[in-house]
Amino acid sequence: MSDEPLALDVAHIGHSYGARRALDDVSFSVAAGSFTVLLGLNGAGKSTLFSLITRLYAAREGKIAIFGHDVARESGAALRRLGVVFQARTLDLELSVMQNFIYHAALHGIGPGEAKRRGAALLERAGLADRAKDKARDLSGGQMRRVEILRALLHEPRLLLLDEPTVGLDIKARADILAQVRALVAERKLAVLWTTHLIDEVTPSDDVVVLHQGKVLAADTSANIMAATRTDNIGAAFERLTGAKARDAA
Numbered sequence: 001m002s003d004e005p006l007a008l009d010v011a012h013i014g015h016s017y018g019a020r021r022a023l024d025d026v027s028f029s030v031a032a033g034s035f036t037v038l039l040g041l042n043g044a045g046k047s048t049l050f051s052l053i054t055r056l057y058a059a060r061e062g063k064i065a066i067f068g069h070d071v072a073r074e075s076g077a078a079l080r081r082l083g084v085v086f087q088a089r090t091l092d093l094e095l096s097v098m099q100n101f102i103y104h105a106a107l108h109g110i111g112p113g114e115a116k117r118r119g120a121a122l123l124e125r126a127g128l129a130d131r132a133k134d135k136a137r138d139l140s141g142g143q144m145r146r147v148e149i150l151r152a153l154l155h156e157p158r159l160l161l162l163d164e165p166t167v168g169l170d171i172k173a174r175a176d177i178l179a180q181v182r183a184l185v186a187e188r189k190l191a192v193l194w195t196t197h198l199i200d201e202v203t204p205s206d207d208v209v210v211l212h213q214g215k216v217l218a219a220d221t222s223a224n225i226m227a228a229t230r231t232d233n234i235g236a237a238f239e240r241l242t243g244a245k246a247r248d249a250a
């Protein structure tokens, strides 16, 4: 283990909507340079957790730190290190891919020249260089998602959160996106928190957090969770922990 701080440290987080308890004493961490899957069914509390990590909501219970920076007390330093891909599509469909990059980069204080340079390099690496001038509207669903992921990397975050990034995509597009993000983890030592309800997106070496009805039921490597539940696949482990069936594929 290195002395590097955790990419994400979520400690005793709780959140209620009126009387409904959406998150209850949620704790887990994402190590720097790791791929962590947050596995939970619809309603588990994944989006609520994202809203707290990104400061859309202020956390009233518990603490969240990004690379050692408390998101409540040092929001600037914490959020600078964070890139986010939300579940809902957020590209401006009437703008070109590069214009989308330039506007987004401006939000992070990056000028248009630098945004173009970084955007072109990201597109090149992703094999999408020829789409820079195309309107976002003309991309396929899978390409839009890949462009959104690249856009989230423009300010060079070290932690990337993705909220159900493969929802609504076909098998090939889902596999491409997973491969793109796993390559980023390997090449850039980017830490990733990938939320999904799809069991087949987990590999045995991934770290997995099982979130169910607002509570963390397990947080460990996939292999250790299988061993602890005496199961031979993460789907069976999920069922044993939650009493519910996760889905294999979209």
Ligand SMILES: Nc1ncnc2c1ncn2[C@@H]1O[C@H](COP(=O)(O)OP(=O)(O)OP(=O)(O)O)[C@@H](O)[C@H]1O
Pocket: 017, 020, 021, 022, 040, 041, 042, 043, 044, 045, 046, 047, 048, 049, 164
């Ligand atoms: N704005 C809100 N007002 C009231 N209840 C809410 C609100 N947002 C979420 N909830 C409730 O909080 C719980 C957790 O919801 P959340 O959206 O965080 O789950 P999720 O795991 O992201 O599910 P999904 O993938 O379906 O969005 C659910 O019971 C949901 O109905």
